[in-house]
Amino acid sequence: MTTRSYTRADFQTDQEVRWCPGCGDYTILASVQQFVAALGRPREEFVFISGIGCASRFPYYMNTFGMHSIHGRAPAIATGVATTRPDLSVWVITGDGDALSIGGNHLIHVLRRNVNLKILLFNNQIYGLTKGQYSPTSEIGKKTKSSPFGSIDYPFNPVSLALGAEATFVARTLDMDRSHTQAILKAAYEHEGAAFIEIYQNCNVFNDKAFIQVTGKEERIHNRIDLQHGKPIVFDGGSKAIVMRDGQATIVESSLVDPNAILVHDETRPDPAIAFALSRLSHGPYGPTPLGIFRNVERPSYDSELNAQVAEAKEQLGEGDLEKLIRSHGTWTVEAESPNGG
Amino acid sequence: MANETATADPSSTTTETLEKLVVRFAGDSGDGMQLAGNRFTDASALFGNDLATLPNFPAEIRAPAGTLPGVSSFQVQIADFDILTAGDQPDCLVAMNPAALMTNLEDLRQGGTLIVNSDAFDERNLAKAGYESDPLDDDSLKGYRVIKVPMDDLTKRAVKDTGVKGRNVLRSKNFFALGLMAWLFHRPTEPTIDWIEKKFGKQEEVAAANIAAFRAGYNFGVTTEATKNTFEVKPAALKPGTYTNVNGNTALAWGLIAASQKSGLPLFYGTYPITPASDILHELSHHKNFGVRTFQAEDEIAAIGAAIGAAFAGNLAVTGSSGPGIALKSEAISLAFMLELPLIVINVQRGGPSTGLPTKPEQSDLLFSLYGRHGESPLPVLAIATPSEAFLMAIEAARIAVKYMTPVILLSDNSVANASEPWLLPDLDSIPEIDVEYAKHPNGPDGTFLPYMRNVDTFARPWAIPGTAGLEHRVGGLEKDALSGDVSYDASNHQLMTDTRAWKVANIANDIPQLEIDGEEDAEILVLGWGSTFGSIRAAARRSRLEGHKVATLHLRYLNPLPNNLGDLLRSYDKILIPELNTGQLLKVIRAEFLIDVTGLNKVAAEPFKVSEITEKILEMVQ
Ligand SMILES: Cc1ncc(C[n+]2csc(CCOP(=O)(O)OP(=O)(O)O)c2C)c(N)n1
Ligand code: SF4
Ligand SMILES: [Mg+2]
Numbered sequence: 001m002t003t004r005s006y007t008r009a010d011f012q013t014d015q016e017v018r019w020c021p022g023c024g025d026y027t028i029l030a031s032v033q034q035f036v037a038a039l040g041r042p043r044e045e046f047v048f049i050s051g052i053g054c055a056s057r058f059p060y061y062m063n064t065f066g067m068h069s070i071h072g073r074a075p076a077i078a079t080g081v082a083t084t085r086p087d088l089s090v091w092v093i094t095g096d097g098d099a100l101s102i103g104g105n106h107l108i109h110v111l112r113r114n115v116n117l118k119i120l121l122f123n124n125q126i127y128g129l130t131k132g133q134y135s136p137t138s139e140i141g142k143k144t145k146s147s148p149f150g151s152i153d154y155p156f157n158p159v160s161l162a163l164g165a166e167a168t169f170v171a172r173t174l175d176m177d178r179s180h181t182q183a184i185l186k187a188a189y190e191h192e193g194a195a196f197i198e199i200y201q202n203c204n205v206f207n208d209k210a211f212i213q214v215t216g217k218e219e220r221i222h223n224r225i226d227l228q229h230g231k232p233i234v235f236d237g238g239s240k241a242i243v244m245r246d247g248q249a250t251i252v253e254s255s256l257v258d259p260n261a262i263l264v265h266d267e268t269r270p271d272p273a274i275a276f277a278l279s280r281l282s283h284g285p286y287g288p289t290p291l292g293i294f295r296n297v298e299r300p301s302y303d304s305e306l307n308a309q310v311a312e313a314k315e316q317l318g319e320g321d322l323e324k325l326i327r328s329h330g331t332w333t334v335e336a337e338s339p340n341g342g
Numbered sequence: 343m344a345n346e347t348a349t350a351d352p353s354s355t356t357t358e359t360l361e362k363l364v365v366r367f368a369g370d371s372g373d374g375m376q377l378a379g380n381r382f383t384d385a386s387a388l389f390g391n392d393l394a395t396l397p398n399f400p401a402e403i404r405a406p407a408g409t410l411p412g413v414s415s416f417q418v419q420i421a422d423f424d425i426l427t428a429g430d431q432p433d434c435l436v437a438m439n440p441a442a443l444m445t446n447l448e449d450l451r452q453g454g455t456l457i458v459n460s461d462a463f464d465e466r467n468l469a470k471a472g473y474e475s476d477p478l479d480d481d482s483l484k485g486y487r488v489i490k491v492p493m494d495d496l497t498k499r500a501v502k503d504t505g506v507k508g509r510n511v512l513r514s515k516n517f518f519a520l521g522l523m524a525w526l527f528h529r530p531t532e533p534t535i536d537w538i539e540k541k542f543g544k545q546e547e548v549a550a551a552n553i554a555a556f557r558a559g560y561n562f563g564v565t566t567e568a569t570k571n572t573f574e575v576k577p578a579a580l581k582p583g584t585y586t587n588v589n590g591n592t593a594l595a596w597g598l599i600a601a602s603q604k605s606g607l608p609l610f611y612g613t614y615p616i617t618p619a620s621d622i623l624h625e626l627s628h629h630k631n632f633g634v635r636t637f638q639a640e641d642e643i644a645a646i647g648a649a650i651g652a653a654f655a656g657n658l659a660v661t662g663s664s665g666p667g668i669a670l671k672s673e674a675i676s677l678a679f680m681l682e683l684p685l686i687v688i689n690v691q692r693g694g695p696s697t698g699l700p701t702k703p704e705q706s707d708l709l710f711s712l713y714g715r716h717g718e719s720p721l722p723v724l725a726i727a728t729p730s731e732a733f734l735m736a737i738e739a740a741r742i743a744v745k746y747m748t749p750v751i752l753l754s755d756n757s758v759a760n761a762s763e764p765w766l767l768p769d770l771d772s773i774p775e776i777d778v779e780y781a782k783h784p785n786g787p788d789g790t791f792l793p794y795m796r797n798v799d800t801f802a803r804p805w806a807i808p809g810t811a812g813l814e815h816r817v818g819g820l821e822k823d824a825l826s827g828d829v830s831y832d833a834s835n836h837q838l839m840t841d842t843r844a845w846k847v848a849n850i851a852n853d854i855p856q857l858e859i860d861g862e863e864d865a866e867i868l869v870l871g872w873g874s875t876f877g878s879i880r881a882a883a884r885r886s887r888l889e890g891h892k893v894a895t896l897h898l899r900y901l902n903p904l905p906n907n908l909g910d911l912l913r914s915y916d917k918i919l920i921p922e923l924n925t926g927q928l929l930k931v932i933r934a935e936f937l938i939d940v941t942g943l944n945k946v947a948a949e950p951f952k953v954s955e956i957t958e959k960i961l962e963m964v965q
Contacts, residue, residue, distance in 0.1 A: 013816070015828060015829070042811065043811075043814055044808065044809055044810055044811045044812070044813070044814055045808070045809060047654075047655075047808045049651070052819075059816050059818070060818070062816075063814055065808040065815065066814075066816035067651075067654060067681070067816065067817050067818060068819060068820065069647075069650075069677060069818065069819065070673055070674060070677050070819055073643060073644070075647075076643065076644035076645075076647025076648050076651070077647045077648065077650050078651055079637070079639075079644070079647070079648045079651060080610065080612065080637070080647065080648035080650060080651025080652035080654070080655065080657075080659070081651040081652070081654060081808070082651075083635060083637065083652075084608065084635060084651075084652045084655050084657050085655045085656070085808065087809060088808050088809060105640055106640065106643075106647070109640040109644065306635055306637075309630050310631075310633060310634075310635065312630075313629075313630035314630075314631045314633075316631070317631040318631065319631060319632075320599065320631045320632030320633070322599060322600055322603055322770055323770060325596060325629070325632075326586065326596055326733075326767055326770075327584075329586050329587060329588065329592075330387075330388060330533070330587075331585060331586045332387065332388050332389075332390060332584070332585050332586075333583070333584045333585070334390065334579075334580045334581065334583060334584075334585065335582060
């Protein structure tokens, strides 16, 4: 594979970035640009496909191939690119409304098929572009323009949803922490198949400080549970730990349990039950919340399977012969002067 | 038993030669009537008859056995000349049970032959079909030549040594009926036996039972002289060449593969199963060795979405569905229109609205195809007239899509899709290549790439696919600057882009064949049609000419843009009739486009036009 040396600037476009000043989307854009520049992979091999929403403006700002498509459908469109062009690196940029509301169906199906896509879900727990209605990740009781008495919509936990949808790679990161984001992007990039990354993204206009519990200087110390493969899951300066109890991931005081009982994180566990249990530690960023890679397992990707079938068919049957195909149902010949009734 | 004791000399039957013959197989949907009909058709095709078929099945896979909604039928017309339709009235009806008789008898020609499975006429079945007394015993069938055959019993006896058991025994009944029909109409038997061996080869017992039943049916005819008269239809004097028998869905699938080869573009078909379009998927999914990638999506939106992605990535991208699914695709079609990417959208129409009549023919999506999108988004719309024509129409749709960088809607309908006809195989080499060139180099100043800088002739924008260095660019649904493709909210730019996109599509009129009148130039009346009414319209014109009238016909394959000479042609006739299987959709278009008056003949009665219906209307108008 050719490599080139790039800087972040090589992945910037001449388009004026139109997000609100202070929006978390800027930070994510910078992380992604930095990450792909560092890969050194030719720029023309990247495709960014988005739906509709603030987040979905993203491709306009990436100097790669890109498509700003229609609301919710980016995973489907990206499927067409990824399945026919295994030579490309295909990314989906989506929001919580885009991915989980109007596009929920496509999201779960690309995950179960394991299409080779890297899906970045910018979760700001609000509809940004349409100016502040509650979204499928907004918390119960949230007062927004469309829920003046508080939302009564029970929210999705995107990580739980992805795990339930048979995803092979599921992670969570947050806009502010660029090095964490880039580490996750790298692991996703290296994963063969669908990689789902929920990115907590602050919308400072319609839902400011929604993630304060995991981003605030003080708060994050107590609430960030950093999942690290092969390491016991502890947080809050080591004072708290996760153990499995009655099939549930449970927070305990580290000092009160046998160190051997502390759950050692294994993202490659074939069964998703424990990853799911970890995702249930919080239903949103409201207290101790796991960040990092929940699950990273191998399963053949849809595109590699499809292309293998094509290759195998060619090998077994030979390159298609159209002349033969149109004769495959049996033929008969009418001679030049066939007399009527011959 | 009759076939054991009969000693009649087969030579004592007489053979009458017919020019054409319409037969209909009707039975319970579990009776295998489609299969029997198809076998009869293929044997006739291989024998050299011209033919046209009309399958008709219930929407339910298995409506309760023996009931009226459960009846499935297959009609075929065979002839020694070039025929155009599956015929209005069967000359021979096979009725496997009382329900089939009840629902089909009124169509049988007076004096026609009726073959019934008398074993099925028990009290329960009679009651289910709504008969108060057994029609085989009273004289309600006296206008027909009735051949009563205890098919259940004879089939059981025929297959008893083949090893099939239980419910499988009576499964071979359709082959018994087919064998009897083969005898009655002098059909060759080898093609059917060969087919059974090929099809059921792995299930030896089933193959043996089907062959035994088929032979028993045939021999029943021979030995009992089931009727004194048998019939034959000589081969048709078709144009010399090699033929195959093909239905519209298959021809369409093969045409897409041909388009892929002619363009050098890999074929991608994204779809979600729906009657009557699913068979295109089934067919294409077999042909991966042609580089075909089929994608059965989670819904129609994903299906077209994936196709749009595949088009962006450089494939010959196709999505197919029927009315309800096309409705779901509407937003994405407008996206493809806005992105100016090549895409074929196939709509195999069926009776609507909503789930409507999913297995019946209708042409009621014309206006939807022309106008059923938000914003100003005119698209090329093509319509297939006959099953075999689907092959070339698929190639034509691909040619237009890639040459003009636009989605193209290709209309078929249930009667094109499932009906079959002999197809004179084309010389594949003589089909022109489809020229495709992906953009390779920057086209703007200072090495920039302008994704909307257009070809001066076609107004197509360049197709710059991912992986091409220096051509990185972004497209999207937001309005774009006329050159750079960057997002533009500029008012005059939107006007320019709207006009340009419309002009691009309208200009395709200069790149499609001019229409030619069929029939007399100085005719008293012009009959204008589109889509699957082709055969009935042409046949009705023939009949009207036999009545001494001058009749011209025109058939539209291009519904948008309309051929350039259409207006002049229409204006040269005083009387214009437009028969359509809808409530008058082309009629509205013609009136709106040309400000001329036209008369409609419209029906949405779950079946194609009868030739007689159009003939009567023509005669009424010229009188
Ligand atoms: C078919 C359709 N329905 C509705 C909209 C309006 N719409 C645009 S973005 C959006 C919600 C976006 O929310 P989210 O995905 O969370 O993105 P954010 O703006 O928060 O980044 C809606 C409802 C649309 N563009 N298309
Ligand atoms: S509305 Fe919110 S999400 Fe959208 S750009 Fe502004 S801050 Fe960002
Ligand atoms: Mg949002």
